[in-house]
Amino acid sequence: MNKKQVTYLLLILLFSAFLSTGCAHKPLKSLPETSDDTPLTQPRETIPDKAEQTPSSQDVEDSIEDDFFDEEFEAHQVQVADPLSFWNKGMFHFNDKLYFWGLKPLARGYMAITPDYFRRGVKNFFYNLTMPIRFVNCLLQGKGNAAASEFTRFIVNTTVGFLGFGNPADQNPDLVVSTGEDLGQTFGKYGIGNGFYIVWPILGPSTLRDSVGLVGDFFLNPLSYVEYSETWVVVKSFDLVNQTSFHIGEYEALKNSALDPYVALRNSYLQYREKKIKE
Numbered sequence: 001m002n003k004k005q006v007t008y009l010l011l012i013l014l015f016s017a018f019l020s021t022g023c024a025h026k027p028l029k030s031l032p033e034t035s036d037d038t039p040l041t042q043p044r045e046t047i048p049d050k051a052e053q054t055p056s057s058q059d060v061e062d063s064i065e066d067d068f069f070d071e072e073f074e075a076h077q078v079q080v081a082d083p084l085s086f087w088n089k090g091m092f093h094f095n096d097k098l099y100f101w102g103l104k105p106l107a108r109g110y111m112a113i114t115p116d117y118f119r120r121g122v123k124n125f126f127y128n129l130t131m132p133i134r135f136v137n138c139l140l141q142g143k144g145n146a147a148a149s150e151f152t153r154f155i156v157n158t159t160v161g162f163l164g165f166g167n168p169a170d171q172n173p174d175l176v177v178s179t180g181e182d183l184g185q186t187f188g189k190y191g192i193g194n195g196f197y198i199v200w201p202i203l204g205p206s207t208l209r210d211s212v213g214l215v216g217d218f219f220l221n222p223l224s225y226v227e228y229s230e231t232w233v234v235v236k237s238f239d240l241v242n243q244t245s246f247h248i249g250e251y252e253a254l255k256n257s258a259l260d261p262y263v264a265l266r267n268s269y270l271q272y273r274e275k276k277i278k279e
Contacts (some may be wrong), residue, residue: 078270080207081196088199092262095204099251107244114245121165122242128157128164133220137181141189149177179279183220184213188277197266205269 082088111119131154138147153169160168169175187209195208206214218224223239226232258264 077267078194078274080194080270082266083196084198088197088266089262091199091201092265094201095199096255096261098202103241103244104248107241107248110241111245111248119242119245122239123246124157124161124167125164126239126242128154128161129223130221132222133183133217134177134181136220137183137186137217140183140186141181143181146177146179146181149175153177179276182213183216184210184273185277187213188273194270194273197270205265207270207273210273 131150135147135150135154138144138150153175154164156169156172156175157164157167160166184207192209194210197205197207198211199205200211223232223235226235254264254268255261
């Protein structure tokens, strides 16, 4: 890997984690899209339950990502050192402007010209492609059944689902995986602490442990081995914009409902990661 590829890697890695954490899959059904200047006053929308309905893997994935923002409203606070608060707050404001001035307008324009089924198919494709990350970390955590389900889902969706654009594996309840694993969670399972809180430029909230985990997961991602750097950047950027199109309104809701958005995002991230590790 040459210096140019490493540079692109750092930029895209940081950018993707900012949206993937919250920032990276489905907009909160309970919270409408608001601007960054409009206070959130609308109540949560109640969605009736469907009896005896088995949630699909896509529903589970979306629910996992929605939980990131829900954690802000829990009373329990995860205590993690924030010795770089001066840097972190500066990067928080930088990422905030980058989202509202750059990524959000791009994603909204993308939504306007592409149908929902196309965006959902693209999302399925990239999720299916990153199976090795989830599969290996399931094995590392001793979750044999989950690892088997991940591998079987990959085979079914890649073949019957036309390279993963479809998601026929959801038709089998035994193949619905309850959570997506990553190396940061694996470290947590082994008792490795968060270290300290850090906000990366473009990347967003993280910890020392999760930052190291992101680097490890990079080498498990098939997209990391695209030969040409320019092609890799284009593909990752497209994936990023597509992911963001499912999240517009989530960050706005968290920001407008918090007295201190920096603290709210930090607490939401830390509680979300703790919950994922315990699952």
